[in-house]
Amino acid sequence: MEKIFFRFYFIIPLILISVTVGLLINWRKKKNRYAECTGKIIDFYETTSSFGHDLGKSKRFSPVVRYIVNGRDFEFISGYGATSMKIGDDLPVLYDPNDWAKAHIKTGLYVAPLITGILSVFSLIPQIIFIILKCKGIITY
Numbered sequence: 001m002e003k004i005f006f007r008f009y010f011i012i013p014l015i016l017i018s019v020t021v022g023l024l025i026n027w028r029k030k031k032n033r034y035a036e037c038t039g040k041i042i043d044f045y046e047t048t049s050s051f052g053h054d055l056g057k058s059k060r061f062s063p064v065v066r067y068i069v070n071g072r073d074f075e076f077i078s079g080y081g082a083t084s085m086k087i088g089d090d091l092p093v094l095y096d097p098n099d100w101a102k103a104h105i106k107t108g109l110y111v112a113p114l115i116t117g118i119l120s121v122f123s124l125i126p127q128i129i130f131i132i133l134k135c136k137g138i139i140t141y
Helices: 002-033 106-135
Strands: 035-052 056-069 072-077 090-096 099-105
Touching: 002 090, 002 106, 056 090, 056 099, 072 099, 090 106, 099 106
Parallel strands: none
Antiparallel strands: 035 056, 035 090, 056 072, 090 099
16 A cells, blocks of 8 residues: 555656646747737736635636737736736736737746746655655665
């Protein structure tokens, strides 16, 4: 049973590392291919999600960002938001030069790979400890 547990537990960091690498590749492509401009938060879009019968509902506020490309206004609801954001804040926006309506808050693109990268490092710590203890003969497996 222990062997199954440890084999399964080795998969978790591999999955997290794979997801992190994929997110980093996506971030790099957008950073290199997309153009940058300044956007302004004009509103917040509220969504409510239910986590379970007893837990109630959770509210999430996503910033609505307006940016201008060649004199044309565009707006998008960002998937990235921070509690420090306020209406009127200026922030860097990356937009697709081939489709100006596709845009992202620049800061939001590196948050997901940062989170999954940190999780992958922390999920590797027990594995490293196990390998060290096994090499020292403290654990026989």
